[in-house]
Amino acid sequence: MRRNFLIVVIILLSATYISCNRTMYPSDMYKVNNKTKFSPNEELLNSSQPVIHKGDILSISVYSNKGENILHPLGTASDQIINQNESSEFTVDDSGYVNLPKIGKVFLLGKTIKECELIISELYSENVVDPYVTVFVKNKRVFFLTGGTSQSGVTIKYENDNTTLVDIITTAGGIKEGKAYAIRLLRQTPDELKFYNIDLSDFSQAKYSYIRILPNDIVYVEPVHRPFRKFIQNVAPYLTLVSTGLIIYNLVKN
Template identity: 35%
Template sequence: MAKQNLDMTIIKVITPIILVLTVLMTGCGVNSNLMFKTPKDFAGYDSIPMSPAYEYRISPDDRVELKIYTNNGSKLIDFSSGGNTNETAIARSSNISLDYLVRKDGFAELPVIGDVLLSGKTIQEAQETLKTLYSSQYVDPFVQVRVINKRVIVFSGNGAEAAVVPLVNQNTTLMEALALAGGIAERGRSKHIKIMRQTPQKREVYLVDLSTLDGLYYADMIVQANDYIYVEPVKQISREVVQEIAPIITVISSAAVIITVITTLK
């Protein structure tokens, strides 16, 4: 009887210690998928830009769509016919558009004129550069350039889910970007939406609250290429702790039962 009481005492003492150690060991894994944490006094609501303060500049790995018209826009040059430099080479369809990759070195290989440095230029600057270069081959060229792989990354607030949203329209709003990503997830906090935007100096962080009608003003802010839109998820501490320690509790309980049975049979 004394031995049985001793065994039960050991079990009662060891079990809480194991549970405490288990919580301490698993605590670092609870809500570990949360990103971009900011202090509670973070002043990210100040000076939220409703439209981009900086014009987008072409970057390496961008794909640029190029259209060129002669006579200041009256004729579309057809590059699909093998790069004929004759200005009378007109596209079979006005819907033709070809795109070209901006390489790591910032250059893009374009028809007729070869390599051209496009990285670092705004769309307007690129069009002016190409207009000058193509003037040696065509009469009064009219150049249109468009970056076709501009996108934003949206984390909808479900922790593990994200979406890459192409910016088809130049004036895509925050609300449109969220809608294209599937909206705010059930676990997402509409009160804490972070927009992280790259500027020439650093990546700025803005906080937007869409939980009330007052936030409708910020829903119309224009997103910019390479913005990160992060809907902060609701923390689920108790649920995740239980999920982490449930298997260990099961093992401890099973061990306690086995020890009790063995002790009783002695």
């Protein structure tokens, strides 16, 4: 009877856990039931330009005379309107504006670096002779996440605008227990949130290793699931409890 009871308990627990994927794998993220929700990967092969986001810290320098004193450092201090120090860093507020000396608030949200430089140069041209502007995002970062038993996450800061997906994976320590054929890439564009599924297990898809990463991208590697091992881990405490209960019952009965 004891043996039959244990078998029934195991069957019930198995059905419960196997039927409820969320119970077995509560740390899984970005699940997609409809594969048509993925954006076409071909879009990633285009040379996308990073755009300004809320919270970006911009290092902005404005020089007069087309930046002549960059090539000739003996120029006067007045040739540089915004210096290369702490005061040259400006944070994009929640409304998409930065507050610059002498010209006030400027809307830069969703603009590329080149567009920002042109906008700022035009605004300063009223006060500066032949302004030369450089804009650099100081807090560029990518978020790398993995699920499963080796669940971890890391924020990777980078400076090179040509940083690729394989650069990020390598910096994060590689794909240990994840699916190389299920790498999710989330990218916020000015219009919508894009969701891509990248398969790097197939050599024919190797070209996607070198797609350019943009600031604030999220890279998530779907974990490899081992249902039997997970089931044993989850059920073992219950089986121990039931077995202990049966032993106590038999001792009391006898």
